[in-house]
Amino acid sequence: MKSPLPRGLTIASGLLALVLGTAPALAAKDVVLAIGGQPETLDPYNTNTTLTTAVTKSFYQGLFEFDKDLKVRPVLAESYTVSDDGLVYTFKLREGVKFHDGTDFNAEAVKVSLERVLNPENKLARYNQFNRIDKVEVVSPYVVKITLKDAFGPFINSLAHASAAIISPAALAKYGNKDIAFHPVGTGPFVFEDWKQTDYVKVKKFDGYWKKDFPKVDSITWKPVLENNTRAAMLQTGEADFAFPLPYEQTAALQANDKLDVIIGPSIIERYVSFNTLQKPFDDIRVRQAINYAINKEALAKVAFNGFASPAEGIVPEGVLYAHKMKPWPYDPAKARELLKEAGYPNGFESILWSAYTTTTAQKAIQFLQQQLAQVGIKVQIQALEPGQRTEWVQSWPDPKTAKVRMYYAGWSSSTGEADWALRPLLSTEAWPPKLNNTAYYSNEEVDAYIAKALRSVKDEEKAELYRKAQEQIFKDAPWAPLVTEKNLYATSKRLSGVYVMPDGNIEASEIAVSE
Amino acid sequence: MTDTATELVSPVSATTGEAVRTPLREFWRRFRRQPVALAALTFVVLLTLLAVLAPWIVPFDPENYFDYDQLNAGPSWSHWLGVDPLGRDIFSRIVMGARISLATGLASVALGGLVGTTLGLLAGYYEGWWDRIVMRICDVLFAFPGILLALGIVAILGGSLFNVVVAVSVFSVPAFARLVRGNTLVLKRMTYVEAVRSIGASDWTILVRHILPGTVSSIVVYFTMRLGTSIITAASLSFLGLGAQPPTPEWGAMLNDARADMVNAPHVALFPSLAIFFTVLAFNLLGDGLRDALDPKIDRK
Numbered sequence: 001m002k003s004p005l006p007r008g009l010t011i012a013s014g015l016l017a018l019v020l021g022t023a024p025a026l027a028a029k030d031v032v033l034a035i036g037g038q039p040e041t042l043d044p045y046n047t048n049t050t051l052t053t054a055v056t057k058s059f060y061q062g063l064f065e066f067d068k069d070l071k072v073r074p075v076l077a078e079s080y081t082v083s084d085d086g087l088v089y090t091f092k093l094r095e096g097v098k099f100h101d102g103t104d105f106n107a108e109a110v111k112v113s114l115e116r117v118l119n120p121e122n123k124l125a126r127y128n129q130f131n132r133i134d135k136v137e138v139v140s141p142y143v144v145k146i147t148l149k150d151a152f153g154p155f156i157n158s159l160a161h162a163s164a165a166i167i168s169p170a171a172l173a174k175y176g177n178k179d180i181a182f183h184p185v186g187t188g189p190f191v192f193e194d195w196k197q198t199d200y201v202k203v204k205k206f207d208g209y210w211k212k213d214f215p216k217v218d219s220i221t222w223k224p225v226l227e228n229n230t231r232a233a234m235l236q237t238g239e240a241d242f243a244f245p246l247p248y249e250q251t252a253a254l255q256a257n258d259k260l261d262v263i264i265g266p267s268i269i270e271r272y273v274s275f276n277t278l279q280k281p282f283d284d285i286r287v288r289q290a291i292n293y294a295i296n297k298e299a300l301a302k303v304a305f306n307g308f309a310s311p312a313e314g315i316v317p318e319g320v321l322y323a324h325k326m327k328p329w330p331y332d333p334a335k336a337r338e339l340l341k342e343a344g345y346p347n348g349f350e351s352i353l354w355s356a357y358t359t360t361t362a363q364k365a366i367q368f369l370q371q372q373l374a375q376v377g378i379k380v381q382i383q384a385l386e387p388g389q390r391t392e393w394v395q396s397w398p399d400p401k402t403a404k405v406r407m408y409y410a411g412w413s414s415s416t417g418e419a420d421w422a423l424r425p426l427l428s429t430e431a432w433p434p435k436l437n438n439t440a441y442y443s444n445e446e447v448d449a450y451i452a453k454a455l456r457s458v459k460d461e462e463k464a465e466l467y468r469k470a471q472e473q474i475f476k477d478a479p480w481a482p483l484v485t486e487k488n489l490y491a492t493s494k495r496l497s498g499v500y501v502m503p504d505g506n507i508e509a510s511e512i513a514v515s516e
Numbered sequence: 517m518t519d520t521a522t523e524l525v526s527p528v529s530a531t532t533g534e535a536v537r538t539p540l541r542e543f544w545r546r547f548r549r550q551p552v553a554l555a556a557l558t559f560v561v562l563l564t565l566l567a568v569l570a571p572w573i574v575p576f577d578p579e580n581y582f583d584y585d586q587l588n589a590g591p592s593w594s595h596w597l598g599v600d601p602l603g604r605d606i607f608s609r610i611v612m613g614a615r616i617s618l619a620t621g622l623a624s625v626a627l628g629g630l631v632g633t634t635l636g637l638l639a640g641y642y643e644g645w646w647d648r649i650v651m652r653i654c655d656v657l658f659a660f661p662g663i664l665l666a667l668g669i670v671a672i673l674g675g676s677l678f679n680v681v682v683a684v685s686v687f688s689v690p691a692f693a694r695l696v697r698g699n700t701l702v703l704k705r706m707t708y709v710e711a712v713r714s715i716g717a718s719d720w721t722i723l724v725r726h727i728l729p730g731t732v733s734s735i736v737v738y739f740t741m742r743l744g745t746s747i748i749t750a751a752s753l754s755f756l757g758l759g760a761q762p763p764t765p766e767w768g769a770m771l772n773d774a775r776a777d778m779v780n781a782p783h784v785a786l787f788p789s790l791a792i793f794f795t796v797l798a799f800n801l802l803g804d805g806l807r808d809a810l811d812p813k814i815d816r817k
Binding site: 247 | 601
């Protein structure tokens with residue numbers, strides 16, 4: 001820095017390096033996808049986070065998959081047959097598929113992958129999704145037979161879930177149950193390259209991919225960016241080609257940018273408030289009804305979601321198989337006050353309202369609810385729970401009788417795309433915390449029976465009928481105030497195509513492409 | 517500081533010429549020569565009036581009025597400072613918030629000042645083991661940055677406005693204690709104190725009637741400056757969600773609520789920030805002015 005000459009040289013060489021450094025990268029068609037959270041693992045069997053499986057889908061595939069509208073389609077399976085009792089599934093597998101390490105995909109690989117998750121000693125988070133499988137047998141190299149313990153209607157859906165990935169048996173033998181999470185080897189369009197937990201997951205094109213002419217880009221970088229506004233800013237500066245989720249508040253600004261496509265897609269994420277029905281005053285159905293009447297859902301959609309949501313039509317949102325559409329609960333504060341008076345609370349009461357998330361959207365939602373409830377005399381203290389508090393106070397509280405949860409703002413999307421996973425974990429008696437998420441501690445024998453029966457049924461019509469009855473009964477009992485079904489908001493750069501956010505919040509990127 | 521003390525305790529010596537130069541008069545004469553401090557004083561007085569009369573001034577109910585058709589609307593005739601993301605009138609909320617900010621600031625500094633002054637007086641006057649204990653405790657408290665200490669205290673006590681007052685006051689204590697102790701150490705060796713003692717005055721009389729008045733001017737200056745810091749700390753705690761709980765219209769909490777909409781509706785964040793900024797600035801400038809007016813050394817130049 002003593003004379004201007006060396007400094008100029010430094011800058012020049014720096015620029016040169018920059019040019020040399022970026023030029024090949026542009027030609028090599030690298031795509032940066034910004035997502036809202038860090039993948040905690042790269043083992044699809046050991047996560048309950050949707051976004052994590054969005055990343056693992058780059059290198060793993062299953063027998064089936066959900067397309068961008070949540071319809072099941074075959075991937076590594078070509079076809080299947082079911083026995084009449086619904087217990088034995090026989091799959092015909094796709095031939096000529098290779099894993100990234102060169103191993104052939106065949107019936108043995110399916111058996112090894114499924115038996116891994118079925119072994120309780122491996123302690124995998126997705127064990128519950130597959131524990132109805134009794135045995136997996138290799139019939140011939142490309143035919144595999146799976147026998148279930150009891151009939152399980154949504155079995156194909158659970159195989160289509162992104163967690164049901166087929167892992168290379170050779171890699172599994174080499175790395176073992178734990179380390180496979182750091183060395184994923186699948187049949188997907190991209191080969192795993194590098195993972196820095198807080199920074200990125202990098203994958204590059206798999207030349208031996210079975211689908212001809214795919215993938216169309218050379219590499220993908222998944223970037224976890226926790227801050228909403230940063231993600232939006234990265235899109236605008238061109239640092240990222242895709243970002244999800246985006247802050248609803250910035251839609252207009254992003255839409256005005258002519259380098260971006262803003263997409264508003266449907267979702268199966270329903271937001272609701274659950275009432276602890278074991279505790280006063282929520283044990284009184286009139287109180288629960290009153291709260292339902294007191295909330296203006298249209299206004300909520302406008303205030304917290306900037307209009308990118310619509311009042312919930314029932315318990316299970318449209319788009320989930322066997323969802324039953326019902327009229328949204330009407331907004332009628334006068335009626336709410338009347339019901340409260342009948343229930344013995346003419347001047348309202350005080351309670352608490354927790355939110356399961358700390359996002360700005362959730363904060364606005366609970367503040368809005370606080371405002372609305374105050375109009376009918378219900379004073380609530382609100383708190384947005386940190387993940388640690390949520391786990392400790394709500395999800396793993398050991399004794400239902402002493403649970404501190406009262407009103408609880410949360411959301412759910414059925415990851416199997418089917419009504420069972422939208423009802424059983426949230427509203428059946430077996431799902432009381434700490435087991436699953438029945439934060440209302442709701443229990444209705446009829447509903448439990450409908451759900452259990454539907455689970456064993458293999459007949460479409462019968463299932464639809466049972467689920468309809470269950471949903472109608474729940475709606476009548478009002479253990480929740482169903483609020484809104486939100487919409488997915490995401491944006492891509494104009495050059496990017498083939499990346500979609502699916503209604504359950506997962507990301508479909510198998511046909512990702514960029515134009516120059 | 518010695519001079520201040522002498523002058524304040526024995527004003528008669530300064531009486532020459534036209535009017536009687538009482539300490540108050542003398543102070544005012546020096547204070548009004550500083551236009552910046554005068555402006556700050558005016559602002560503080562107006563703000564205090566606004567805060568006291570807030571319930572009668574606000575055009576809308578700060579918590580329960582909302583208009584969902586005007587979310588994030590900018591300033592207009594009916595909503596002077598615009599509407600926030602939940603449809604509430606920002607002007608009404610800021611005016612009500614002034615009440616909260618001033619009250620928490622005043623209460624916490626008063627509490628901290630009272631405890632700190634008492635500790636400092638006793639430590640300086642008696643010295644010995646009591647002095648050492650008090651001063652070491654102050655050193656420990658000083659070792660923490662103010663906001664960190666307050667955060668820790670609120671984390672232990674739980675988040676509420678009252679706990680914020682306690683937390684903020686705790687970190688005012690060592691500052692006052694050290695300041696007052698220093699003054700006391702000097703004053704107690706002054707001849708007039710010796711004189712008082714020789715005629716048999718009790719420790720209490722000496723402390724309260726003769727030493728305390730000598731430190732008042734520095735306490736007043738420090739008190740005013742501290743108000744600004746305390747208001748900003750209390751607002752920070754509320755911003756972090758540890759202080760005032762929604763829907764309380766506290767300025768820091770309002771800023772926190774505004775984060776999501778800062779980009780598309782800047783006024784939502786701008787006005788509460790300005791309120792905090794001007795209030796803290798005014799108290800600091802006022803403190804500066806008071807110091808200049810109360811320090812006789814400056815006057816003699």
